[in-house]
Amino acid sequence: MSAYPWIKAFHLVFVAAWFAMLFYLPRIFVNLAAVSPDSHAERERLLLMGRRLYRFGGLLMLPALAFGLVLWLWFGVGRGPGQGWLHAKLTLVVLTIGYHHSLGAMLKRFERLANQRSERWYRVYNEAAVLLFAAIVVLVVVKPF
Numbered sequence: 001m002s003a004y005p006w007i008k009a010f011h012l013v014f015v016a017a018w019f020a021m022l023f024y025l026p027r028i029f030v031n032l033a034a035v036s037p038d039s040h041a042e043r044e045r046l047l048l049m050g051r052r053l054y055r056f057g058g059l060l061m062l063p064a065l066a067f068g069l070v071l072w073l074w075f076g077v078g079r080g081p082g083q084g085w086l087h088a089k090l091t092l093v094v095l096t097i098g099y100h101h102s103l104g105a106m107l108k109r110f111e112r113l114a115n116q117r118s119e120r121w122y123r124v125y126n127e128a129a130v131l132l133f134a135a136i137v138v139l140v141v142v143k144p145f
Helices: 004-034 040-074 084-111 119-142
Strands: none
Touching (some): 004 040, 084 119
């Protein structure tokens, strides 16, 4: 039996778990932005949740990327003519990594009490992860070019 379906399955599991963090951490930011200044316990609880979730998401991102590299470099997924979808997907993966790191920067601003954005802004920013996920799935499944 080939290792390919196992590697692909683990890649999908870790990608889904990583994106779960990318979907949820901005929701914590929505709540942090709405916390009243005198509610220290609630703020600290949300910050603790955010820190743990961000660290856990980073740990999920690494095997997702590693399994994806194995599929690409070892099994040749996306090689050959008519595989432009992979270049587009890799571009979106780089953007997703940037999005992940932007969440870390936002978390640090909350920790320093330096947040300048509204809860509405975080609600909108949260949609970027949904758009990235949808675009990546469409590229992988449909392979439009």
